[in-house]
Amino acid sequence: MSYHITSDNKVKIALKKILKENRTINSQKRLKKLIVKELNTKKKTFGVSESRLRKIAINSNFVKLEIHSREGDPRRLLVKCPVCGSSLKRVKNLTIWGGEVTIEFSCYNCGYWTGKKKRIPTRYVFHLKEK
Numbered sequence: 001m002s003y004h005i006t007s008d009n010k011v012k013i014a015l016k017k018i019l020k021e022n023r024t025i026n027s028q029k030r031l032k033k034l035i036v037k038e039l040n041t042k043k044k045t046f047g048v049s050e051s052r053l054r055k056i057a058i059n060s061n062f063v064k065l066e067i068h069s070r071e072g073d074p075r076r077l078l079v080k081c082p083v084c085g086s087s088l089k090r091v092k093n094l095t096i097w098g099g100e101v102t103i104e105f106s107c108y109n110c111g112y113w114t115g116k117k118k119r120i121p122t123r124y125v126f127h128l129k130e131k
């Protein structure tokens with residue numbers, strides 16, 4: 001089966017419609033399924049990857065992304081945001097009690113952050129952003 005590539009804008013329109021109907025979609029896989037169903041026509045089958053879909057959602061102004069994660073290896077170096085692929089900014093955090101400096105990384109694009117114990121995204125929940 002051949003898949004057609006669709007424009008970001010078409011995906012965005014489908015995404016908005018689906019979120020308006022459902023308010024919350026609790027997995028990326030389910031969202032993809034709904035989007036593809038929305039985009040497909042009798043003549044054309046569309047494909048959109050989950051990571052592309054997530055990036056489109058992040059760059060839209062009507063999606064609130066909730067990131068579920070597990071703890072990862074503290075030695076692992078993160079350069080790029082595992083959620084959206086932007087470069088991570090190093091944020092120094094001075095803790096008041098011990099005077100200890102912990103370094104965190106955060107992404108200004110999607111709001112992902114991590115401390116020393118790396119947060120590895122495991123599941124994404126998509127909410128319709130309330131006005």
Ligand SMILES: [Zn+2]
Nearest residue numbers: 081084107110
């Ligand atoms: Zn990000």
